[in-house]
Amino acid sequence: MKNQALYVYKKELRELLRDRRVRTSAILGPFLMVFLMISTMGGAVHAATQPHSQKIHVVNPKGDNPLLSALKASTADIVPVASVNEGRKLVENGKAAVVLQFPDDFTAKVSQGQTATIKAIYDDKSERSQMAEHAVEKAVDQMNKNHIKVLLAGASIPESGMEQFKVQSEDVMANKGANELLLMLIPYLVVFLAFVGGVSAASDLIAGEKERNTLETLLISPVPRTKVVLGKFFALASICLFSSMSGLAGILLASGMHLPGSDELFKNGIGIGPATVGSIVLVMLPTVALFASVLLAVSAYAKNTREAQTYMSLGSILVALPSIFSQFLGFTDFGSSRWINAIPVLNASSAIRNALTGRLDATSLALTAGLSAGIALIGILIAVRLCNREQVLLRV
Amino acid sequence: MIRTEGLSKEFVEAKGGNRVIAVDQVSIEAHPGRVFCLLGVNGAGKTTMLRMLSTVLKPSGGRATVAGYDIVTEGEKVRASIGFMSNSTALYGRLTGLEVLEYFGGLYGLAGKQLKDRLDFVVNKLDLHDFKDRLCDKMSTGQKQRVSIARTILHDPPVLFFDEPTAGLDVVTSQSVMEFIESSRSQGKTIVYCTHIMSEVERLCDDIAVIHEGKIRGLGSVDQLKASTGQPNLERAFLQLVDALPSNDKTLVEAV
Numbered sequence: 001m002k003n004q005a006l007y008v009y010k011k012e013l014r015e016l017l018r019d020r021r022v023r024t025s026a027i028l029g030p031f032l033m034v035f036l037m038i039s040t041m042g043g044a045v046h047a048a049t050q051p052h053s054q055k056i057h058v059v060n061p062k063g064d065n066p067l068l069s070a071l072k073a074s075t076a077d078i079v080p081v082a083s084v085n086e087g088r089k090l091v092e093n094g095k096a097a098v099v100l101q102f103p104d105d106f107t108a109k110v111s112q113g114q115t116a117t118i119k120a121i122y123d124d125k126s127e128r129s130q131m132a133e134h135a136v137e138k139a140v141d142q143m144n145k146n147h148i149k150v151l152l153a154g155a156s157i158p159e160s161g162m163e164q165f166k167v168q169s170e171d172v173m174a175n176k177g178a179n180e181l182l183l184m185l186i187p188y189l190v191v192f193l194a195f196v197g198g199v200s201a202a203s204d205l206i207a208g209e210k211e212r213n214t215l216e217t218l219l220i221s222p223v224p225r226t227k228v229v230l231g232k233f234f235a236l237a238s239i240c241l242f243s244s245m246s247g248l249a250g251i252l253l254a255s256g257m258h259l260p261g262s263d264e265l266f267k268n269g270i271g272i273g274p275a276t277v278g279s280i281v282l283v284m285l286p287t288v289a290l291f292a293s294v295l296l297a298v299s300a301y302a303k304n305t306r307e308a309q310t311y312m313s314l315g316s317i318l319v320a321l322p323s324i325f326s327q328f329l330g331f332t333d334f335g336s337s338r339w340i341n342a343i344p345v346l347n348a349s350s351a352i353r354n355a356l357t358g359r360l361d362a363t364s365l366a367l368t369a370g371l372s373a374g375i376a377l378i379g380i381l382i383a384v385r386l387c388n389r390e391q392v393l394l395r396v
Numbered sequence: 397m398i399r400t401e402g403l404s405k406e407f408v409e410a411k412g413g414n415r416v417i418a419v420d421q422v423s424i425e426a427h428p429g430r431v432f433c434l435l436g437v438n439g440a441g442k443t444t445m446l447r448m449l450s451t452v453l454k455p456s457g458g459r460a461t462v463a464g465y466d467i468v469t470e471g472e473k474v475r476a477s478i479g480f481m482s483n484s485t486a487l488y489g490r491l492t493g494l495e496v497l498e499y500f501g502g503l504y505g506l507a508g509k510q511l512k513d514r515l516d517f518v519v520n521k522l523d524l525h526d527f528k529d530r531l532c533d534k535m536s537t538g539q540k541q542r543v544s545i546a547r548t549i550l551h552d553p554p555v556l557f558f559d560e561p562t563a564g565l566d567v568v569t570s571q572s573v574m575e576f577i578e579s580s581r582s583q584g585k586t587i588v589y590c591t592h593i594m595s596e597v598e599r600l601c602d603d604i605a606v607i608h609e610g611k612i613r614g615l616g617s618v619d620q621l622k623a624s625t626g627q628p629n630l631e632r633a634f635l636q637l638v639d640a641l642p643s644n645d646k647t648l649v650e651a652v
Contacts, residue, residue, distance in 0.1 A: 007502035
């Protein structure tokens with residue numbers, strides 16, 4: 001009778017893996033979702049960084065304009081516009097990225113060495129418009145620099161006079177740790193997917209058994225309910241871990257493949273080796289235990305799968321918030337603060353982030369694992385208690 | 397053998413906190429080699445009785461032993477000694493019939509050769525050969541019921557509980573369920589059978605307890621119940637015991 005929890009575990013895992021909903025939500029779905037996400041992002045970056053002709057709308061352009069000549073040289077197409085108002089409407093409607101208006105005395109001012117102000121009308125909420133405006137500013141900067149070079153040369157001053165001060169930066173993490181994009185995505189996705197991937201399985205494990213009238217038969221067997229719950233808990237934790245690791249595999253595969261945009265997204269490689277993956281798994285083990293125990297307790301409490309899934313959907317928001325916040329840890333000093341370790345979910349995301357940058361320390365890991373394991377234990381005890389109550393059968 | 401003494405079960409309604417007595421001071425005895433029937437209408441307390449005897453529910457009062465074990469203090473031993481079958485086949489749809497049987501065999505402590513021998517026995521006895529490797533979801537109702545019976549007797553329990561096992565079944569499948577119960581009786585099993593179908597009671601049951609609103613209203617064999625109520629058949633005896641006989645009929649009986 002020693003292996004009863006193992007019997008329950010094996011049976012539950014086998015049954016769950018035969019369930020198409022579980023396979024989709026915990027294995028195939030996370031993998032495809034992140035794979036498509038990385039591929040799409042790569043594709044978008046690739047498209048944005050490819051040299052292509054950019055349309056610059058200009059109000060009544062004239063032939064002898066040096067800026068327009070410089071823009072044309074950088075493969076921009078100049079499109080004439082009749083008036084400023086028309087240009088403004090084109091930008092507002094998204095039909096033009098940027099509209100330039102040159103003053104009437106533009107050529108005269110340039111020839112006299114005076115500042116000629118060019119008005120650029122753009123939409124700051126449109127990335128395409130921002131990029132076009134940036135291209136114009138870049139061209140103007142370059143022209144200004146060329147102008148200063150000519151002036152300096154005329155006064156017999158060396159070109160270095162243009163830059164009295166210069167900063168030379170040294171990135172101590174250059175070629176170390178994970179790529180910046182992965183540093184934002186992995187701590188969030190790996191944690192969130194562990195929870196979401198377990199929802200379908202969890203609702204089936206106890207609430208589903210109530211609904212299908214199989215729970216009574218199981219409870220009438222001589223297996224102590226603690227063992228029933230433990231068997232189900234480990235099966236659910238396995239599914240949560242599959243989901244999380246499936247997402248991670250999708251990220252790593254999409255990042256490692258030479259898809260369009262990979263070179264732009266991962267200039268210095270993905271920076272994740274087997275040791276980092278091992279650390280992530282180490283962090284995730286107590287985290288999936290936490291998720292599995294909480295989900296199982298909810299499943300034991302709920303009358304049926306529908307009610308269980310309603311509670312779990314609400315719970316997913318509680319998991320999503322801290323894991324989304326982890327994406328912004330890099331903008332704060334919180335990442336290195338100890339209190340982060342005291343917040344469930346966020347501590348796991350933070351620990352994964354530290355693992356990705358090679359900064360995961362034993363104390364943080366121990367605190368995170370300890371807290372998650374502690375909550376997992378409470379969740380299991382609650383699930384056992386609920387299963388020992390008569391209501392587990394009668395509350396249907 | 398099953399013995400209950402003043403067994404009671406009281407529920408407190410979640411809404412309003414009203415107390416509902418589902419089983420009230422029930423004292424019965426069921427013996428090996430006999431089928432004991434709990435006969436009552438829906439909501440009479442039959443299922444609650446079986447749930448208490450199978451240790452799923454804790455009694456509010458009284459005591460009971462099943463196969464010599466106390467249902468409160470020796471729950472695990474009680475559960476190891478019983479087989480429970482209801483009209484819901486309670487099979488796992490995504491497992492094959494054989495996988496379900498192996499699973500429950502494991503839960504009941506069967507392993508290795510012992511498990512294999514018992515599996516061979518139930519597969520042969522219930523003729524599961526043709527569909528034992530089929531997913532339960534893909535089985536017909538009759539096939540599911542046979543697998544369910546196999547699961548019930550796999551660990552060879554001395555006590556069998558049947559809670560309206562033929563409800564919703566066709567005539568042929570019902571017939572095979574009843575034949576199985578008869579054969580179990582001949583093997584000396586103690587059988588408790590819950591139903592409200594009179595023909596099944598007359599065919600199967602040696603001892604009958606008419607239960608109504610949680611109380612035992614009549615106890616004895618079919619003949620004893622007919623004699624004690626003065627009714628010509630079990631159905632009328634039952635109706636009289638549960639106060640459901642039309643009033644003009646009662647007057648007629650009293651006049652006779």
